[in-house]
Amino acid sequence: QPGQCFQTLPNMLNWIQLVVLVPFSSYLSFPGSGYYSYRDDEDRYDHRYKGTPWCAPIKVKHGDVSCRTPRGEHYGNVMGTRCKIRCKQGYEAQSSEVVCMASKHWSLNYACREIRCPKLNMPANGGYKCSDGSYFNSRCEFFCSPGFSLKGQKTATCQHTKVWSAGDPTCVDIDPPKITCPTLKDKWAEPGKLTARVTWDTPEGVDTADGILTDVILKGRPSKSDFPEGLHKMAYTVFDRAGNKGSCRFTVRVRVRRCSPLFPPDNGYVKCDSDKDNYGATCQFTCTGGYELQGSAARVCQHGLTWSGSDTTCSPMNINVGVRTAAALLDQFYEKRRLLIISAPTAANHNYRFQMTNLQQAQCGLDLRHVTVIELVGTYPAQIGRIRHRLLSPALALQLRLLLQIPQRSFQMVLVDKQGMDKQRYPFPVTAAELFTTIDTFPLRKDEMVLQQEAGQTCQS
Structure with a gap:
């Protein structure tokens, strides 16, 4: 009906207006679910339900919100709405x-x-610089004052867990202090003395950190001391408060005016007074048994630093192999040399050859023990005797065998001491070590060993 159309038209306009007022986004939600969300720039507030208690719309900067309302999405922000x-x-x-x-x-x-993140602790004797304070992703770099070194991580970053990526480092003093020693001190000994007085200034230390040092410690004789001859190593040490050590070294050398050193002659000894070779020292020379002294028996270190007298030598005793009796031959060795008499029926005797080979390798030990070897080889009248390269006549060789009761047709060795006594007989060869062990038990040999040790005379045999 025409009249009905005009009555219905206002209602249709209200319905169209209601459709237009509803946001488009509401058509994208699920009807009756009660869920809806806001973004940073959303400001939604429905004034149609004035009688319902509503909270202000949530605006979150740097985040987002997800809400759930008990009365459906059209009743957002009503009492009871929960937002995450x-x-x-x-x-x-x-x-x-x-x-x-x-x-x-x-x-x-x-x-x-x-x-x-929590505020970083400022390291003692250092500091730090940050890109954005203590906020997230801020990067802080630590540094230390001059003289100190960083112990720990050099940088730290604030993490999303509100914890720094590294712990607090520390600044430690690891640089040693500096100290400079005096230069080399070189002095001559005072006249008539073997020492010299040396003086220098005590050095001071310098620290690169806080400048606090301990007392300077000297290792060695102090300044203004009398130093004996030779090279003396000195050292100064200083510590800083952190325990780091600084040190330096120098030497003190004292010289004594001396003559050139004198050495004992071969087969002889020298004994000096004072300091052996300084000005005024006197040296006495002696020769071992079986050797005769040639040259000056005593020499003095003179003012010109030269020795008085002439060079001293010990020459082998002149053995006379032309004597007519065995007793006269043995008398030449009395109190001078020991004798080792080796007898064999032939030069091809295996005991003789073994014994001579063994002794040739131990000649040094024989000389050290003042032993002269006499060889008696063969049977009369073809027998010969020999003292090193000097030959004995067959008659003199026979007399030696008869005097010492040595058989001609078998190997035998006789050891005679410096007093001409028959000390040991060997029917078979012995090693040099066994022979030397026997000789070293002789009373006179013990005194010789003391003199040889003082003179530095040694032998490997």
Whole structure:
């Protein structure tokens, strides 16, 4: 009916207006679910339900919100609405969930605040510089004052867990202090003395850190001391407060005016007074048994640093092999040399050959023990005797065998001491070591060993 159309038209216009007023986004939600979400720039507030208690729309900067209302999406922010707050990386929510209260206020503060780590501790004797204070992703670099070194990580970054990526480092003093020693001190001994007085200034240390040092410690004789002849190594040491050590070294050399050193002659000894070769020292020479002294028996170190007299030598005793009797031959060795008489029926005798080979390798030990070897080889009248390269007549060789009761047709060895006594007989060859062990038990040999040790005369045999 025409009249009905005009009555219905206002109602249709109200319905069209209602459709236009409903946001397009509401058509994208699920009807009756009660879920809806806001983004950072959304400001949604429906004034159509004025009688219903509503909270202010949630606006979250640096985050987003997801809400659930008990009365459906068309009743957003009504009492009982619960909203979850999620913040962007580097930020944290003051409250992870808020509820719309009857007071028309949200239950808690919901802003997203920038994550912040605890304030870093300032290292003693150092500091740090940060790119953005203590906030998230701020990078701090540590440094130390001059003289100190960083112990620990050089940088630290504020992480999303509000914890720094590295612990607090420390600045430690690891640089040793510096100290400079005096230069080399070189002095001659005072006249008539074997020492010299040496003086220098005590050095001072320098620390690169806090400048606090311990007392300077000297290792060696102090300044103004009398130093004996030779090279003396000295050292100064200083410590800083951290225990680092600084040190330096120098030497003190004292010289004594001396003659060139005198050495004992071969087969002889020298004994000097004073300091052996300094000005005024006197040296006495003696020869071992079987050797005769040639040259000066005593020499003195003179003012010109030269020795008085002439060079001293010990020459082998002149053995006379032309004597007519064996007794006359043996008398030449009395109190001078020991004799080792080796007898064999032929030069091809295996005991003789073994014994001579063994003794030839031990000639040094024989000379050290003043032993002269006499060889008696063969049978009369073809027998011969020999003292090194000097030959004895067959008659003299026979007399030696008869005098010492040595058989001609078998090997035998006789050891005679410096007093002409028959000390040991050997029917078979012996090693040089066995022979020397026997000789070293003789009383006179013990005194000889003391003199030889003082003179530095030694032998490997």
